[in-house]
Amino acid sequence: MSVRGPLALDEVDRIAALANLALTEEERALFARQLADVLTYAEEILQVDTAGVAPTAHVLDEDSQLREDAAVPCLPRDRALANAPDPAPGAGFFRVPRVIGG
Amino acid sequence: MMHTWTARTIRDRVADGAVSATEVCRALLDRIHALNPHLNAFLSIAERDALARAAEVDRNRAAWADRPLLGVPIAIKDNISTQGLRTSAASRMLERYTPAYDATVIRRLLDAGAVIIGKTNCDEFAMGSSNENSAFGPVKNPWDTTRMPGGSSGGSAAAVAAGLVPIALGSDTGGSIRQPAALCGIVGLKPTYGRVSRYGLLAFGSSLDQIGPLTRTAEDAALVTSVLAGHDPADATSARRDVPDYATSLTASSFSGTGSGAPRIGVPRALLAEGLDEDVRASILGALAALERDGATLVDVDLPHARYAVPVYYLVATAEASSNLARYDGVRYTSRALLSSTDDLTSMYRRTRDEFFGAEVKRRIMLGTYVLSAGYYDAYYLKSQQVRTLIRRDYDRAFESVDAVAMPTSPLPALRLGERVHDPLQMYLLDVFTVSANLTGHPAISVPCGQTRDRLPIGLQLVGRAFDESRLLQLAHHIERTQPWPALAPDLQPLASKS
Numbered sequence: 119m120s121v122r123g124p125l126a127l128d129e130v131d132r133i134a135a136l137a138n139l140a141l142t143e144e145e146r147a148l149f150a151r152q153l154a155d156v157l158t159y160a161e162e163i164l165q166v167d168t169a170g171v172a173p174t175a176h177v178l179d180e181d182s183q184l185r186e187d188a189a190v191p192c193l194p195r196d197r198a199l200a201n202a203p204d205p206a207p208g209a210g211f212f213r214v215p216r217v218i219g220g
Numbered sequence: 221m222m223h224t225w226t227a228r229t230i231r232d233r234v235a236d237g238a239v240s241a242t243e244v245c246r247a248l249l250d251r252i253h254a255l256n257p258h259l260n261a262f263l264s265i266a267e268r269d270a271l272a273r274a275a276e277v278d279r280n281r282a283a284w285a286d287r288p289l290l291g292v293p294i295a296i297k298d299n300i301s302t303q304g305l306r307t308s309a310a311s312r313m314l315e316r317y318t319p320a321y322d323a324t325v326i327r328r329l330l331d332a333g334a335v336i337i338g339k340t341n342c343d344e345f346a347m348g349s350s351n352e353n354s355a356f357g358p359v360k361n362p363w364d365t366t367r368m369p370g371g372s373s374g375g376s377a378a379a380v381a382a383g384l385v386p387i388a389l390g391s392d393t394g395g396s397i398r399q400p401a402a403l404c405g406i407v408g409l410k411p412t413y414g415r416v417s418r419y420g421l422l423a424f425g426s427s428l429d430q431i432g433p434l435t436r437t438a439e440d441a442a443l444v445t446s447v448l449a450g451h452d453p454a455d456a457t458s459a460r461r462d463v464p465d466y467a468t469s470l471t472a473s474s475f476s477g478t479g480s481g482a483p484r485i486g487v488p489r490a491l492l493a494e495g496l497d498e499d500v501r502a503s504i505l506g507a508l509a510a511l512e513r514d515g516a517t518l519v520d521v522d523l524p525h526a527r528y529a530v531p532v533y534y535l536v537a538t539a540e541a542s543s544n545l546a547r548y549d550g551v552r553y554t555s556r557a558l559l560s561s562t563d564d565l566t567s568m569y570r571r572t573r574d575e576f577f578g579a580e581v582k583r584r585i586m587l588g589t590y591v592l593s594a595g596y597y598d599a600y601y602l603k604s605q606q607v608r609t610l611i612r613r614d615y616d617r618a619f620e621s622v623d624a625v626a627m628p629t630s631p632l633p634a635l636r637l638g639e640r641v642h643d644p645l646q647m648y649l650l651d652v653f654t655v656s657a658n659l660t661g662h663p664a665i666s667v668p669c670g671q672t673r674d675r676l677p678i679g680l681q682l683v684g685r686a687f688d689e690s691r692l693l694q695l696a697h698h699i700e701r702t703q704p705w706p707a708l709a710p711d712l713q714p715l716a717s718k719s
Contacts, residue, residue: 130586137542137589138549139582140570148579149586155645156587160531160600163607173605174612176427177413177661178457179686185453197320203556212551217565 124150222247223383224709227292227440228467230386231333234291237281241291245274245335248293251716252338252384258715259360261369261378263298264306264339273335287333288447294329295379295388298339299346300431301420302326305336309422310354311344313576316554323420324452325389325431332447337385340375344578345545346391346424348372349399349650352641353580360637361404362710363676367634370400376434377404382712387435387444391421393428394533395629395654398666401434402629402679405668405708407696408434409441412687413661414459416445417452425540426457428533428658438667438696442466445689461687469690470697483695485511485682486521486622495652497632503670503678504628507699511626514702521618521625525610526656532611533655534648535591535604542588545581549573583644612660619685624695627653629666629679653681663689667696669703677708 130150134141141149199205204213222230222244233239249267256262270293277284277291284290296302299309301319303326308314326336343353351359351374359374361367362382369378373390377400380388390397392410401408409432416431423429433444449463487508492501512518550556550572557571577585591600618625631652640646657664662683669680680699684692 133586133590133593136593137585138546138566138569138573139577139585140567140574141582142574145574145579145582149583152583152644153587153590156534156648157590157600159645160535160604163528163531163535163603164599166525166528166603166607166610168603168606168610171606171609173602174608174659175605176457177612177659178459183460184456193320200320201317201554202552203550203554214551215559215563215565215568 124154126150223251225386226437227289227386227435227443230292231288231290234277234281235285241274241277241335242271244291245270245293245337248337248385254716255382255384255712258365259362259378259382260357261340261359261375261382261384262295262338263308263310263341263356263375266305266336266338269305270335270337277333277335284333288443289329290333291335292333292387293335293337293385295338295340295376295385296326296336297342297373297376297388297390299342299391299422300325300389301422302336302339305339307339307422309345310342310356311576311578311581312355313548313555314553315355319420321420324417324454325448326420328447340373340379340388342375343372344581345422345541346372346393346396347541347580347584349395349647350635350641351375351400352637353578355578358637361634362712363405364634364674365715366636367676368403368637370403370630370634372396372400373434374400377401377406377408380404380406380434380436381710383709387433387440389431390434391424391429391431392658393425394537394658395651397432397434398629398654398664398679398681399650402666402681403634403677405677405710406434406436407438407441407668408432408666409445409689409692410657410664411445411449411689412459412663414457415663415687415689416448417450417455417458419452419454423544425537425658426544427540428537438693438700439467439470441665441696442470442693445693459687464690466690466693470694482515482517483624483691484517484519484622486519486618486625488521488523488526488625488627491523491526491627491653495631496628497672499672500628500631500633500678504626504680507669507680507703508626510702511699514698519622521622523614523618523625525607525614528607529611529656529659530648530652532604532607533651533659534587535600536608536659538584538588539592539601540588542585542592545585548577580644608659611656615656615660615662615683623688623691624682624684627681629653629681633672633674633676633678657683662686663692665692665696667699669699671708
């Protein structure tokens, strides 16, 4: 695997769609080049012999201990909704554009 | 002169009634008003709440006299949740976001008698090494306002260095406490992963993030770390370990002769061979020679995988960030793009994120999404996690024979504003010495160890064994008492008199 030169624009578009970003034309071209720069640099790690080496996802040396599953007070609904751009506090919902139908 | 007082001094004087918390708070607020227009270190100044809180401290002085931070004004990086006080993470995405709850560290500071005085500027969502990624303008370095303060906790570092507060909290995902501390000439501690609760910290890289203090003295860092540390049921990754009284452990000098108590300090000479500013190299070698004269033993250590730390870090951290930042989608957190009747849910997400995230945040989300995506996961993400294991093993091996590993915090002193802003990769390379401690979880401290010929601060970094913050603080305290550098402060009189 090797990145040479800028990423193809359809590759940038595919990643942007996965990341839920609507990029401008300018950003598409910029990221095509900059992501390739970083990935090319990062390919340095491909030389490292990692045969049989376990991946590190976290550095905790103790087993995580789950707390007791006890009910405790939580945020009141009106405060949880207070920062929403389009809350429906009476109904207790976050309002969003239509998802199905039309 | 209250702006030169350490947290310890303020606490003692408030506790014995020599000064009121209100007087201290008022004096620092006045200084913030005079200097912040020049430094842009604060995004929010909590004037009314801070004065009300200081008055509360004064009313309860007798009953609270043993509280470790009684009446001490503290600034908080703007990615740490403060109930009722705007927490923007220096992003337009959260420009109007006011948390409904406090981070655990905020509760602990308040329980210790502290006064929260405001929120400090940073790189957007803590992504950056220069503070130039703030949506609200860069912070200026108090030593030279044409230069950046480092990042991402640049506002916290500038505020402490300029005497606006004795203590500020930062967060450190790849050096974001230590690097700005070094470039602003103060102390910055990244505790061991799990030492301090992350509950209420706006997540960036969840396996890397830690909250920690920026202070002008090792003693103040010790004082506040004892308050911050400890298990929190709200953070499953916080460690169930007792918290030492770090300030008391400072007096147990690690330099009592050359016996078994003398520290053994590892020096990774191969890492210092290239890419270092000459003044930085000279200062680091000078600081190490001074430690050796004082009884420390210097030991060459080999960290063969350290050279891969930057690429590993930028693959792991961006992958975690792409997941953590998925929550900012226009539904819950204040900002949403103006929609037309043809927009559906997906286009709302996409337009909101494009409009309200800055360029660096988008770049990292893109990179992280790329390395996690089908076809690249094994080559980039899994591989980087394997190399992460090898970097940890290097350090574990070094700590079999040394108490701490020493190196520069930053390869260069503070850059001029704009110097690298258009080249992300060159900016990432500034993190070469700091990212390893996040990948391995070890605690690390930056302590002032000199200045360049242009009078810019230089920081020495010491990385310690897991949960051995005491040793790092002792070493920093020793350097502070034996070297002239920590006593130096930037001259802000010209700025103060301009306003």
